[in-house]
Amino acid sequence: MKPKKPQKNGAAPRKRMPKWKRRLDEYSPEDLVKITFASEADIDAGTALVWGGRLTGLAFRLDPNSDSFIVPKASIPFFAEEGIQFTLHPAFRKASV
Incomplete structure (x- = not known):
C-alpha cells in the first residue's frame, strides 16, 4: 500500500467517501442497519x-x-458527524424456527 502524499500548505488529507453499492439488496443483511431518528428535525x-x-x-x-x-x-459515522440524533436497530428481524 502506498503512503499518502503530504498535502500542500500542511493541509490534512481529504477523507475519501466509501464507494456505495447501487441497491440495498447488494449488501448482506449483516451490513445493514435501521436508523431511527429522535425528532422531526433529525429526520429532515x-x-x-x-x-x-x-x-x-x-x-x-x-x-x-x-x-x-x-x-x-x-454510513452511520456520516449521520453522527452532522450532529443528527438517532438510535440503531437491526435492519431485519431474525426468523424464529
Whole structure:
C-alpha cells in the first residue's frame, strides 16, 4: 500500500467517501442497519444528507411505518458527524424456527 502524499500548505488529507453499492439488496443483511431518528428535525437533516448532501447516491430504504431508514452500516459515522440524533436497530428481524 502506498503512503499518502503530504498535502500542500500542511493541509490534512481529504477523507475519501466509501464507494456505495447501487441497491440495498447488494449488501448482506449483516451490513445493514435501521436508523431511527429522535425528532422531526433529525429526520429532515437525515433526508437532506441522503437526498442531496454528502451521502447522495447512498442506497437506503424509508420505513413507511416509523421515523426510520435502512442504510449500510458504513454510513452511520456520516449521520453522527452532522450532529443528527438517532438510535440503531437491526435492519431485519431474525426468523424464529
